[in-house]
Amino acid sequence: MKTHLIKLSVLAALAGPLAVHAAGVTDAMIEAGTKSTGDVLTWGMGQQGQRFSPLTQINTKTVRRLTPAWSFSFGGEKQRGQESQPLIYNGRMFVTASYSRIYALDVKTGAKLWKYEHRLPENIMPCCDVINRGAALYDNLVIFATLDAQLVALDQETGEVVWKEKIDDYAAGYSNTAAPLIAKGLLLTGVSGGEFGIVGRVEARNPRTGQLVWSRPTVEGHMGYKYDKDGNPIPNGVSGTTNKTWPGELWKTGGAATWLGGTYDPKTGLAYFGTGNPAPWNSHLRPGDNLYSSSTVAIDVETGQIKWHYQTTPHDGWDFDGVNEFVTFDMDGKRYGGKADRNGFFYVIDANNGKLQNAFPFVKKITWASSIDLKTGRPNYIEEGRPGDPTKGETGKKGKSVFSAPSFLGGKNQMPMAYSPKSKLFYVPANEWGMEIWNEPISYKKGAAYLGAGFTIKALNEDYIGALRAIDPKSGKIVWEAKNNAPLWGGVMTTAGDLVFYGTPEGYLKALDAKTGKELWKFQTGSGVVAPPITWQDGDTQYVAVVSGWGGAVPLWGGDVARRVNFLEQGGSVWVFKLSSL
Template identity: 80%
Template sequence: MRLKLTTLLVGAAMASLAAHATVTDQMIRDDAKTTSDVLSWGIGTQGQRYSPLKTINSSNVARLVPMWSYSFGGEKQRGQQSQPLIHDGVMYVTASYSRIYALDVKTGKRLWKYEHRLPEGIMPCCDVINRGAALYDNLVIFGTLDAQLVALDRKTGDVVWKEKIDDYSAGYSYTAAPLIADGLLLTGVSGGEFGVVGRVEARNPKTGEKVWVRPVVEGHMGYRYDKDGKAIENGVSGTPGKTWPGDLWKTGGAATWLGGTYDPRTGLAYFGTGNPAPWNSHLRKGDNLYSCSTVAIDVKTGQIKWHYQNTPNDGWDFDGVNEFVTFDDGNRILGAKADRNGFFYVNDARTGELVNAFPFVKKVTWATGIDLKTGRPNYVPENRPGDPTASADGKKGSVVFAAPSFLGGKNQMPMAYSPDTKLFYVPSNEWGMEIWNEPITYKKGAAYLGAGFTIKTINDDYIGALRAIDPKTGKIVWEVKNEAPLWGGVLATGGNLVFWGTPEGYLKAADAKTGKVLWQYQTGSGVVAPPVTWEDKGEQYIAVVSGWGGAVPLWGGDVAKKVNYLEQGGMVWVFKLMK
């Protein structure tokens, strides 16, 4: 009897350990509430990047010190934009050139490494970055620069499955962290500057098999897949030809390159869509749906339930891909988005109804505001780049100065929301550009812009500013200015703290209510990634990836020259309180 009882207890203990190790749908739904791990990009699928942890707080954060750091090594430094995931004593962190590491969270010891073999001829738009992975069951899943998805055994790093997203020679790539929503693996595509067609795909995360595909360029057919993998038509996106002239919709862009968020209460996944292709808006008169939009997709059916277009007929590469973060407002679920075009939008998360819109940067030249009744921008026509066919030689349209620049009032760097302060913390940039249009025709695998540009500074003393923004009033409650552009994400905590990094290499912490900077640490290279936090046995930890790069040094013009002294790198840092 005693032996039988012992066997039962051991069996129960092993089952408990197995259940703890396996990442379930319920665990992912609870990610924002649980504090012992970080299971999704956004610290919860809603993307709020808020942790209720308060062991590290505004009264003791000055005692934060490094616990360990780990170098990604080799010559493959470049931009490091990854958000680490934490589970079962292991950190999973991706790095440039499609690499992923499993590290012991206590010591930083490498448990395994997977380095994807990349072919010649990949065409990443904006550096060889990767923004993170997804955890599901016993798998860690991430995307690669040659547009593949790779699922690895979390314990060993062995490949379990590998699936091709699309043809990298046509300009497709993948840089986002995949999203797990209601048992499905959701991914987008990168490559908007090469005339790709943006879409969202749902797969079985255990096998990689497709469940449905939803294009986000009007006129393209969606599909669902039966148990044998046969494609079944699932309705065309939008009304063919309604907002696109001629055949331009066939290479329409609208890449879903940042990935999405998901709110289980609405059953909708929210993906931002990128710029229409080409940049020359005079070639594609019309709104060009669903580019530069937030698109809400029913995860069960793969159907678009609503969309809101932030920049109809985009002529500035303002994109619309920035994250849509859902939050509670009394009896409603709202979603917020700080768009590259310089305006902050609040929509009803169930219906898409525009609730509020206001500028969050101080200089916007392309529109005077957003009409809250129609939801459309009030354009300044003379500040749209000119039509090259109207010029004397037909080669270059009139040059305009536009603000923000196409690098955006906010770009890939994710903002955070605190339900304590009810404020959004937005990494913002003040810059402009000279931009003009040129003739262009589509060629597979070639850049498809039809525009030229030069990024310009606006202020002498700063470009970046972390801003605390009230979504109800539109007011900037406080800001912390930064000489270089801000290109890394934000973390808010229950300890009345906000963490963010700077290109100069600092990870910083400020009082969430006042913006007073309380702590900073020099990581050795620019921080262009979002921090995370978790706890283990009563101790709270902070982690961030450091490594300067991304779009700014590649595309930044005068701004890139101003910050060309910044050094590249590739490390992950973990901090805790000094006892």
């Protein structure tokens, strides 16, 4: 696939702001992760995505004294969903907001230092709200992606554009909402747009210039490329084997978008990207497993080659996706990855070779499969749980409708979980809901929605939808849970102070005891929290921050569930907390 580049005067830009600044964020600093507690340099609070902090000043005994230090409003009428994780470096907070905006704030006072607002075309077609999940830091740059599928690198001090590159054509359905990943000196990004028949891929760029280094498609049959110093593409091997698991022509518009971004583990040297649903949703049009959709792919960062893959939902017919984060951790002397998939199963996979170690449900109701075969790694399907073939229906316009759980919004969706090496537990924001789903005829048209299915989301319980669950990856047991009336749609953070922080759509940032799940503190932010919290220490003070602003996919796609929570108000702000004096 040819990637179109915007030719900018990169050398002139680099000779300007970068030349006069002191050394900025380095690979060594990024790889140090949470060992450096005075900053937050990456999405996931470390390349591995554990979202664990060793800080202990705020703990189970002191958290009751947590109080606001400052708050900043994103302003204007551009509210909608706010899913961003802030970054902290050199006295600044860098935080993105809806509609492809980014702010630099004074980390002590919340004063705005600069703002960049990307100019978006009027006819963009984002699938799931106008959100942005965050940025990446490298050298003296802050880099983020935009809804119209561009990458923008700004000078950290001034907010001036240093380089800008086009990822792909927004008119064909491409977009981008994920925070980029820095690994081994490269900027790694994915693409969004699986509901428009795009072709998923992972790309590596020079973070200082935006120049492409390699591109790896995540749909079997497409050619990968590496790029020479002039930006010319050089074939770098086809992904998989053409037509092996994609009979016919649908692989050419096969989806598998890598829309959440990736994680990286220096111990394995691999980057891990989840891939989205195959396109279209109507699985009867595309027999086969449809690699590499609904999978985790492990990519050699230096070469762009897929070293292993694990497919969580072969021949996905429910939009279960597979894009959720792959979080690496140590267990029994080996390096594993944990993944809470949208399909309702939690997977423990060898991070070096992709071999399945364990798989178990983390939600209460699953109708599409009875279990995961630990020998083959494949699901044991419940065949009557798959929506029917429209060509076999009475009218030829609608297949047999089935009730499926989880819903396509997932047992867990974009909201990132956390892992504590102290408690050895994962903390997973789960949701209990199902859907009526049916298939319809569909054909591909560039830039048009490419589903071939209809659906209605339904709650499974009267008293709750969301549940924060502490999960033991070794035993598969749910150690404790904290139920929530509305769906959980924000991420989680855990600390060595034995705390778990997470937000709710009702507007609360909460702190629970990591061992027991007991609620110890909460604060009303004024709008729903659908973003992950962070923590850092400045001098002798530990801070906690979270972005507040209700939105995302639930109010857009949530059916009955969306009506159940339609009283929630939109917003757009970032809150920072510290301990009050005794």
